[in-house]
Amino acid sequence: MLRPLLDSFWTPNVWLPPNTTWEDIAPGPHKAVRYTDYRHVFFPIPLAFVFIALRFILQRTVYAPFGKHLGIKDTRNRKAPNNPKLEAAYRASPKLKQPCGLAKQLDMTERQVERWWRLRRSQDKPSTLVKFCENLWKFTFHSSNFVFGLCILWNKSWLWDIDHAYLGYPHQGVTDDVWWYYMISAAFYLSLTISQFWDVRRKDFWQMFLHHVATVSLISFSWVCNLHRIGTLVLLLHDAGDIFVEAVKASKYANYQKTCDTLFLGLIIVWIGTRIIIFPYHLLWSTWIRAPMLLPMFPAYYIFNSLLLLLLMLHVVWTYLILQMAYRTIQAGKMEGDIRSSSDVSDSPATNNHHENNINNKKSVHHPTTYTNTPHTPKF
Template identity: 35%
Template sequence: MATAAVAGALGLLWDWLWSERFWLPHNVSWADLERPGVGNFPRARHVLSAFPLAAGIFSVRLLFERFIAKPCAIHLGIQESVPHQAQPNAILEKVYTSITKCPDGKRLEGLSKQLDWDVRKIQGWFRHRRNQDKPPTLTKFCESMWRFTFYLCIFCYGIRFLWSSPWFWDTRQCWHNYPYQDFLIMFVHHLATIGLITFSYINNMVRVGTLVMCLHDSSDFLLEAAKLANYAKYQRLCDTLFVVFSVIFVITRLGIYPFWVLNTTLFESWEIIGPYSSWWLFNGLLLVLQVLHIVWSYLIAQIACKALVRGKVSKDDRSDVESSSEEEDVPTGNKKCPYDGSSSNGANQVNGHMRNNCWAEE
């Protein structure tokens, strides 16, 4: 009895989770998509193939960074750097593990008395200890070169496919004959992303998904190119690429995205297929994404303006600025706070925000 009750409850939960009235327009069922001869459509189970493909892409990335990116970095004069090792100390290591940053004044004085160390020496220990956990410039260069190559290839592939697609030129085509549509390019893109993409794949919104993917890919590779130039110490090139990235980001996210993509997902789709349950969720997520675009564009504009006014994009917030030997000779009262916002690198700061964009990345 108990087993039958559990099975029945699970069956009800399964039916609720995959309710056709939530996922699909009216008068369309899952069985319609399974009929032979109708076409080859996405299946929810296809998402499982993301796991072996992710392992394959990760292997390609390791080979790329080892045999292509690293030799390029060395050719540009970027060498493997070993940060200054902090003196082993169990007490300070325990404090570092709990807070990772230099303690406040009162606790610092207590540690000074406990260890019989000068306060400045303890501050230096925490600075060196943090730098041990930061990736060297060579590693960051290889990571950025991989992302630059991947984003550029994906964007070029998307443009090549979409150029001959009718919905690239007329967004109303995204909703004609929905949900009986192709899925090849979205299948390839979906395997590398989560969130909205998983939702759109199950929901079969593949045409409009290709537009969103290509739109967001248009600026990602420029950000990575700017970071590569920064690591290679080509500052002028870095600044130029970052400004170009900023302009394209703002145009695509604040111009093309709302007036092209949101226009079709909100208004043209309403007119052609009408709203249904998952339609509201889908557009709600896209509107949340637009709010994030506004926030990111504001942050990027600030950084780009600083680059234009000062003639230099700020340093990488993961760099080893704290380990500089010059800092050791600067009086504490005159030393710039290592966590000052002006010391953050625009490219890495923006990249951190953009990785949360489930249409873009990662």
């Protein structure tokens, strides 16, 4: 019953150039080119659980001890007093909607209900050490994957001349190193899609969930269509910025303020250089302008390009947020050659941990900016 539906969806008229069939790019022992195998898109699924297990082991044996060595305490927020009725109301809706009604039902003052609610919400927030470990794990992957990608692409023609990403398509062979680069990247983002439900919950939870789903879909579809060359370039480009995103957050949680300021400056340079300059003016220019000159167009080409444009729009939005944080830091800290800020996270409205910061703030704040709200970065 599913076969007619699958055949209709995977019609070569949509996914492949004119006069090309799936049989033409199917892997085989007698083919002159080693094509991508569509069945390998399922390989990242078990590998994603390997990543989740590896992350758990590293958090317990490396990241958490390292964080404690840096002075990060695994302190939990104060627990709210036991109150089954308030607990039931909280689980039904974490947002306090009718404090007056609850106060009357429980013979409490409205202030007591609000205070209990604040404590209960704060109780659900992860400790600084947990957030530090999460960022350190992502930093480890992005930095390792970037070095790995740079090494395997260094001798690839399309890294230096992007026209080679299209020349000869779809009859472009895939090497073992590119195969692993694709599978590892897909598995990591699939693992993030799964672990996001128990990771630190951020304001852009659903946006990031959709992003991860779109990322895995793009990687999978580009693999099936043998568009792996341009895919590797987008992966490499985005890993560069993510290294600084996670490093800034981790150094902030560790209270290494000078390191954080330096990394934040590096983040601005690398982020704008890769996401706002190279991505649209090099990659997107090649996919929209150069590619039609080098190969015949087909519907899937426009699908992929539309998704890449969506990534660019996300880049612009997140760049605005980063520059907004930089402006606030410079304005309040009076930056002279570097970003100056206090060692504490502020209670800025843009900060995800607003209430937690108000409770735990011990020093005066010199600027209204926090790096912990640096956005996740989108990838191909």
